[in-house]
Amino acid sequence: MNIVGVAACTAGIAHTYIAKEKLMKAAQEAGHSIFVETQGTIGTQDNLTEEQIKEADVVVIAADVKINGKNRFKGKKTIEVPTDLVIKSPNKFIKKVEEVVAPA
Numbered sequence: 887m888n889i890v891g892v893a894a895c896t897a898g899i900a901h902t903y904i905a906k907e908k909l910m911k912a913a914q915e916a917g918h919s920i921f922v923e924t925q926g927t928i929g930t931q932d933n934l935t936e937e938q939i940k941e942a943d944v945v946v947i948a949a950d951v952k953i954n955g956k957n958r959f960k961g962k963k964t965i966e967v968p969t970d971l972v973i974k975s976p977n978k979f980i981k982k983v984e985e986v987v988a989p990a
Contacts, residue, residue, distance in 0.1 A: 889945075889946060891947065892923045894926060895949070895951065896950050905969040944964070945964040946967070946983065948967055963986070
């Protein structure tokens with residue numbers, strides 16, 4: 887499965903990057919391709935490309951604040967959760983994403 891995502895927290899520092907790291911690790915361990923953009927006090931990093939978004943099966947928004955550029959994901963299956971959920975249970979979260987994207 888191809889996953890793209892955006893991580894953002896209120897300060898745009900710690901939780902943003904921890905959420906990105908945990909999400910990427912859990913997705914890769916489950917055999918998925920993943921790209922995650924971060925948005926925060928230092929701006930946007932690792933910007934998602936149009937091609938990455940087009941090829942994505944699902945968009946994960948792990949954010950505690952409103953993100954910029956949400957309209958890019960129009961028409962895509964999107965899952966929005968707080969950063970804490972991804973940080974505390976990344977593997978369980980990826981399992982849920984798998985269930986939502988490819989229901990049995």
